[in-house]
Amino acid sequence: MATKPSGRRRADVKVNVFEQFELTSRRSVLDKKAAKRNRAELRAAKSAARVARMLEVENSVREGNSVPFTSRVVTGISRQTFRRNLTTTLTFSVAAALFAAFTLPAYSFSPDVSSLNGLGTLSDADTQGLVVDTLGQQVVAGRGGAAITSAAKLRNAIISRYRSWSGYTAEDYLTNPPYDAVTGSLIIKVASKYIGVPYIFGGATPGGFDCSGLTRYVFAQFGISLAHSVRAQGHRGKLIKPSDAQPGDLVVWNDGGHVGIYAGGGNMIHAPRRGDSVKLAAVYSTAVHYIRIYK
Numbered sequence: 001m002a003t004k005p006s007g008r009r010r011a012d013v014k015v016n017v018f019e020q021f022e023l024t025s026r027r028s029v030l031d032k033k034a035a036k037r038n039r040a041e042l043r044a045a046k047s048a049a050r051v052a053r054m055l056e057v058e059n060s061v062r063e064g065n066s067v068p069f070t071s072r073v074v075t076g077i078s079r080q081t082f083r084r085n086l087t088t089t090l091t092f093s094v095a096a097a098l099f100a101a102f103t104l105p106a107y108s109f110s111p112d113v114s115s116l117n118g119l120g121t122l123s124d125a126d127t128q129g130l131v132v133d134t135l136g137q138q139v140v141a142g143r144g145g146a147a148i149t150s151a152a153k154l155r156n157a158i159i160s161r162y163r164s165w166s167g168y169t170a171e172d173y174l175t176n177p178p179y180d181a182v183t184g185s186l187i188i189k190v191a192s193k194y195i196g197v198p199y200i201f202g203g204a205t206p207g208g209f210d211c212s213g214l215t216r217y218v219f220a221q222f223g224i225s226l227a228h229s230v231r232a233q234g235h236r237g238k239l240i241k242p243s244d245a246q247p248g249d250l251v252v253w254n255d256g257g258h259v260g261i262y263a264g265g266g267n268m269i270h271a272p273r274r275g276d277s278v279k280l281a282a283v284y285s286t287a288v289h290y291i292r293i294y295k
Helices: 007-062 079-102 111-116 151-163 170-175 184-192 211-220
Strands: 139-141 148-150 238-240 250-253 259-264 267-270 279-282 288-292
Touching: 170 211, 184 211, 184 259, 184 267, 211 259, 211 267
Parallel strands: none
Antiparallel strands: 139 148, 238 288, 250 259, 250 288, 259 267, 267 279
């Protein structure tokens, strides 16, 4: 005849159930951390490959050549712009390595920081935002801590540079355009000269650009007048199929939130958002249409 289980044994069963639940939860946490490490290591490897490619591009540009950069057209990048991009890439490579070592939570990489290295996506509301993202109380420290520039001072310096611009404006170029022929490769060559120019809301000169200000300034050099408005530019030329898009066409967001210059290979040159600068990047949305601008 079977004996009735004792209270002690029933208590043991409850403890075992709790222990099993704890082990399962712990295993799940470890699996998630391992997945995060793998993703961070992959990101670091991609950044390292990007740095190697950038070095190759610098050597080619120094020799006066134009070479493909991960299927992107890169022409006439200045040494200052290259070093700034290289420093950014190295910085995020180190950040990714530290992330893998200490298994930081996923939210350690904010969308703001990720976007500076071409990672993540941007919301439409951010494309025409403020001048510079303060990123909280973040500061930039000089060597040895001798010089410290707050985000506010950096923002003021960018604004001051923009206001002190005394070079050609879009209106000047429209009066006397330096280029007669309008070709896609020439449009990309002109646009690439402004890679690294900081984003400024309402900016329309090399002192600072917003998205539609950049496109207006580039096309003005070919004697083509574009309004300083995404929606207006989206109705300026001929609508073409995405499969027929060519370098020099406009990439316009369907909701009127953003615009860039298509560079081929699914990439564009654009002025992304506050705290960022003009760059060559992937067309990160599918809700876009393409416009071919004629003189």
